[in-house]
Amino acid sequence: MTRLTSPNFPNEYPHSSIMTWVFRVPPPYYFNICFDVFELAEGMDRLSIGNGTAPFAAVSEVFFVTETASDVASKRLDDRHVMEEYMWIRLESYQLAKNGRFAFNITAVIDEIVLEKGEFKLLMSPYYPLHYENDAYVKWQIKVPDTGYGVLVHFIEFHLIDSGDTLTVEDNVSPAKDSIPAVFTGVDIPSDFVLWSTKALIRFETNLAGVGAGFKIKVQPVFGEGTYMKDQLVLAHHTKS
Structure with a gap:
């Protein structure tokens, strides 16, 4: 702001x-x-x-x-x-x-992105395929169908040159204290990641140290079951370097 x-x-x-x-x-x-x-x-x-x-x-x-x-x-x-x-x-x-x-x-x-079964959305770093900028902050809110669905994140291109530049995927339903965000950085293309929640928050943040080619990801609903503990969603912490 x-x-x-x-x-x-x-x-x-x-x-x-x-x-x-x-x-x-x-x-x-x-x-x-x-x-x-x-x-x-x-x-x-x-x-x-x-x-x-x-x-x-x-x-x-x-x-x-x-x-x-x-x-x-x-x-x-x-x-x-x-x-x-x-x-x-x-x-x-x-x-x-x-x-x-x-x-x-x-x-x-930005408006919330609502995806129904069979739909998908491509998300890209600002100004992709050109290099992104320093000191950037972008977020997307994703919603998929209720009950039994999660958000599948498929990485197509990924090049965050500085360790302070990160792409974070986290639960946008449960309080932050109840879930562990998945944080991605580096130049290796990460494996597919599934957030077992009907709402996801995806954040892209950069520092002032350098810029890379950015990322292109595909998000879509996926049906299945996640891992729960004490009725709260638990996510693995994924970091690529």
Whole structure:
């Protein structure tokens, strides 16, 4: 999550200025914007939001001060989504601007992947087949049919060059203390792995030490029985190096 605030926040932002911010998320993520404080100065000040890297190339919405209260404008953005890899935000303030300020949270979100019997989904590291980036964090939530099904992870390509770059598969139903995540790293292609749960959380995390070619995996439902202890799912810890 990124918190964006106007310059000098919580004090008023400068007048007679133009400020632009550009954000990027890896596919298949998209942006969610939630306003915390939204107080544009009266007059001609405006806040614009759009897709792409160049302001006004694709404007999604423009906000001015109106007769409605700022909290009404805030509600309009609580569930605001920008469905592109790049998003820009632009503030234009004019000479007589006074008492303007804003603060809001920007998060990268992804919809849950629901797989029925016979379906599958390919997941790839950001920008695959190009190298992934340092300091990345991506997660996917997978759901398969209830009762008797698990999540099969088949590794097609796998090249995480640094030991601090990891792909983690864990139970997304039981509390974290009740299951042991499976952690994969290195350049050897791991064997197939089955998580015996109807919901899986897959996380890809990288550090700042180096980048590799990334990964391509296939996830799909598989029918069978897992290993349980005290009615809780127990996973083996798998690490390739």
